[in-house]
Amino acid sequence: xxxxxxxxxxxxxxxxxxxxxLVTGAVVTTMATGNAAAPDIVCKGSTVTxxxxxxxxxxxxxxxxxxxxxxxTNLDNGQSTTVAVNGxxxxxxxxxxxxxxKVREPGKNLIRRARIERVGGGGAAAGATGAAGAxxxxxxxxxxxxVCKGSTVTxxxxxxxxxxxxxxxxxxxxxxxTNLDNGQSTTVAVNGxxxxxxxxxxxxxxKVREPGKNLIRRARIERVD
Numbered sequence: 529x530x531x532x533x534x535x536x537x538x539x540x541x542x543x544x545x546x547x548x549x550l551v552t553g554a555v556v557t558t559m560a561t562g563n564a565a566a567p568d569i570v571c572k573g574s575t576v577t578x579x580x581x582x583x584x585x586x587x588x589x590x591x592x593x594x595x596x597x598x599x600x601t602n603l604d605n606g607q608s609t610t611v612a613v614n615g616x617x618x619x620x621x622x623x624x625x626x627x628x629x630k631v632r633e634p635g636k637n638l639i640r641r642a643r644i645e646r647v648g649g650g651g652a653a654a655g656a657t658g659a660a661g662a663x664x665x666x667x668x669x670x671x672x673x674x675v676c677k678g679s680t681v682t683x684x685x686x687x688x689x690x691x692x693x694x695x696x697x698x699x700x701x702x703x704x705x706t707n708l709d710n711g712q713s714t715t716v717a718v719n720g721x722x723x724x725x726x727x728x729x730x731x732x733x734x735k736v737r738e739p740g741k742n743l744i745r746r747a748r749i750e751r752v753d
Contacts (some may be wrong), residue, residue: 568646571620574695574723576600576639577682579617580629580742583629585609588617589681596649602631610647617680619684619724620644622743637685638727667711672704672750681705681744683733684722690732692712693722698739702753707736710745715752725749 561632566735571591579588585596592613598621601608621644623628631639663671676696684693692703697718706713714735718729727750728736736744 534753544735552737566654569643570598570646571722572637574601574620574642574644575693575721575727576621576623576628576631576642576644577619577721577727578632579622579682580743581624583624583626585611585630586614586624587611587627588615588622588624588680589613589620591620592616592646592649597647599645599647600627600639601643601645602639603631604635604639604641605631607631612649616678617743618698619682622682637683643682652735661735667706667708667748668713669672670748670750671748672752674748675751676749679725679747679749680705681722681726681733681736681749683737683742684729686729687727688708688731690716690735691719691729692716692732693720693724693727693729694718694725696722696725697751701751704738704750704752705732705744706748706750707738707744708748709744710736710738712736714739
């Protein structure tokens with residue numbers, strides 16, 4: 529065999545080995561990428577607010593059962609916190625005071641751009657419990673269509689005339705919110721989206737709140753138009 533043919537054959541063998549290694553590397557890279565676990569992003573588009581409750585960092589949820597771990601990231605400042613669900617609420621996730629402080633922007637009680645990830649615990653929907661009249665409190669009967677049964681109601685921290693935001697009803701819908709623990713109610717129009725059935729702004733919430741509380745656990749919500 530001539531020297532020229534021998535050199536040519538060696539070059540072909542080297543090229544074959546290198547090509548095979550590149551292909552193998554590409555396959556390994558593809559497999560590694562494919563096996564990487566993507567975050568389980570849930571409740572897309574939901575806003576996050578605070579419940580006004582004390583204690584160690586925790587959350588309540590109307591979507592996930594007690595024990596579910598959720599990671600909440602405020603996309604406006606990049607801060608995040610991971611908390612366990614410890615009870616029901618009317619939102620995908622409602623943070624208590626100490627948890628919200630870990631992700632809040634100064635002076636704001638609402639995170640409009642949030643990413644919520646399920647990072648552990650159960651994934652089944654949590655059963656919402658219905659509200660009933662409180663002992664010793666006279667609550668007038670419903671006059672409209674009762675909606676979002678079992679939902680809690682909290683405040684957005686936003687100013688202005690009494691109004692609400694909602695992830696269930698369109699702008700212009702009128703909703704009557706009754707606090708079954710004190711019998712007080714207010715009727716407001718939806719003026720924008722949120723992650724809750726109804727999220728009251730500050731002046732609307734003041735009409736139905738109990739002193740020192742930023743959450744109505746036993747609420748009746750009616751659509752009145």
